[in-house]
Structures are given as structure tokens and as C-alpha cells.
Amino acid sequence: MAAYRTVMVGTDGSKSSFAAVEQAARLAxxxxxxxxxxxxYAPMRGPELALAKDQLKAEAYQVVGSAPAEETLRIARDRARAQGVVNVRSVAVQDEPVDALVRVARECSADLLVVGNRGLRSLAGRILGxxxxxxxxxxxxxxxxxxTT
Structure with missing residues (x-):
């Protein structure tokens, strides 16, 4: 098997996703x-944003806009470099996570896509995906x- 040339990883800023970033970085x-x-990320405004922040609590960073995504990416890049990866690129995408990851993987010609397992075994994950x-x-x-969980 040939070595991977482009490894892609998704992050949402959670502890679990940063563990996936570190693993992807070691592999890269x-x-x-x-x-x-x-x-x-999925930006919201006005009353919709206030309601989402109230309900999402610590996960609210996902609905505020691209600024939190940029901070998440900065932290992820730092963690990746700490694992010894030299060539790191990052991208913030306004879209649903699955669609964004699949599209970006195709656009960057990724050989491997890395994600954490959060939600994989949950009841909500089984019902909603x-x-x-x-x-x-x-x-x-x-x-x-x-x-990662």
C-alpha cells in the first residue's frame, strides 16, 4: 500500500475532535x-441564535459564525504541528458537517479522511445518523x- 499523500481531518472544537486531529497529524x-x-459551521443571528445558545450551552460555538471556526482551526493547527506534521492547511466551511467534510475531501484530493467516533454509538446517532x-x-x-470518546 502506498503512503497517504493528503490526510484530512474534521474538527468542531470539541475535546474529542481535537484528539482526532492529533491522531491524523501523527499519521500525516x-x-x-x-x-x-x-x-x-452554521451561523445564526437574532432570536434564533439566542435560543440556540441557550439550548446548546458549551456547544454554542458551532452556530455563532466563522470567527469561532477560525479559532478552532488555529488551535487544531497548533496541535497538529505539535505532533510533527509540517505541511498543514485549514479551511472553515459554512455547511453541515458531513456534506462539508465530503466536499472538502474531494476538493483537496484527500487520500484519507479522519473523524472521531463521537455520536457513533449513541441512541441519537443510531436514529438520526x-x-x-x-x-x-x-x-x-x-x-x-x-x-476519541
């Missing part, structure tokens, strides 16, 4: 591959689901 460093870090399961089903490339 070992392969001498480029690492692409993607963060999807989960990011790792949906990405694995839709990506059309190698997917590594990292045990």
Missing part, C-alpha cells in the same frame, strides 16, 4: 503527507474513525 507526519483540517457513520458511507475514500 509518519507518511510525510499534507494535513488538511476542516471545520464546518452520526457524522462518523455518514462520512464513512458517503466519502468514497478511505475513512479512519478514531476512538
Amino acid at each position: 507526519a509518519a507518511c510525510g503527507a499534507e494535513l488538511v483540517i476542516a471545520c464546518a 452520526s457524522v462518523p457513520a455518514d462520512v464513512a458511507r458517503k466519502a468514497g475514500l478511505d475513512v479512519l474513525i478514531v476512538h
